[in-house]
Amino acid sequence: MSKETIEVCRETIINHEKVKSARQNLPAKSEIDNLSDTFKILGDPTRLKIVIALAWEELCVCDIATVVNLSVSAVSHQLRLLRNMRLVKFRKEGKMVYYSLDDEHIENIIQLAQIHVREFSR
Amino acid sequence: MSKETIEVCRETIINHEKVKSARQNLPAKSEIDNLSDTFKILGDPTRLKIVIALAWEELCVCDIATVVNLSVSAVSHQLRLLRNMRLVKFRKEGKMVYYSLDDEHIENIIQLAQIHVREFSR
DNA sequence: TTGATATTTGAACAAACATTCAAATATATT
DNA sequence: AATATATTTGAATGTTTGTTCAAATATCAA
DSSP states (O other): OGGGGOOOOOSOOSOHHHHHHHHHHSOOHHHHHHHHHHHHHHSSHHHHHHHHHHTTSOEEHHHHHHHHTSOHHHHHHHHHHHHHTTSEEEEEETTEEEEEEOOHHHHHHHHHHHHHHHTSOO | OGGGGOOOOOSOOSOHHHHHHHHHHSOOHHHHHHHHHHHHHHSSHHHHHHHHHHHHSOEEHHHHHHHHTSOHHHHHHHHHHHHHTTSEEEEEETTEEEEEEOOHHHHHHHHHHHHHHHTSOO
């Protein structure tokens, strides 16, 4: 755990000042990890589709599976990941489980990313 | 290529209307792929650190390596991915190659994600 | 031209990942 | 109780990914 603070100088440093301030401005490891985990969750087409679909309205698992054109099992595995990262929440109604978004920010993040990718004619 | 439009009904559909509108509201496959590729790039702690460091000022490869505490080679591989996704640009100055951010939106996306992850006390 | 330095590249490898399949839960219906 | 349906779970599998190492480029300096 305390290894985090050990700094090994492996390479030539060209500009000590810039390196020092860059290191200081970098968020803590835990925040970097939370951030990159959040992006990683959105970094898969299946999960992204699920999130975007749920941004409109809640859906049950088998309807989500139909929307993303995958097996219920595959979707359920992905929903577990989305649940773990607190991106979606669910409510049970008899046999059915209805999922919906758990976070307002995620929609904004996706919208911002859409503006970004639309600027390229790839 | 044209397989994209084929729809196979693998599972019980609970609510046809919701599934239909969810499918219609979903962005095209190419946009979903561009979006998830962008998030995937940010979904790795090393690359995220590089992007955040470059948000402050341009850095050469060996300084980036020191900042993220990795080998120059590992960093160069990641810079190639960031270059391919047009997230960073570079300029050569003699032996040195200086990298900087190529996109204004990315900083905003990261800031929004920071607001998101800071709301949890994980 | 020779040696030194900064960066890139390709192969290799272990770790992480997405999906499938089969089996297990959980709830509702008869 | 027995059956059917909706969902979850665990193991297995092929693929992708991040880093390392060694070698290749590229530029500078002597």
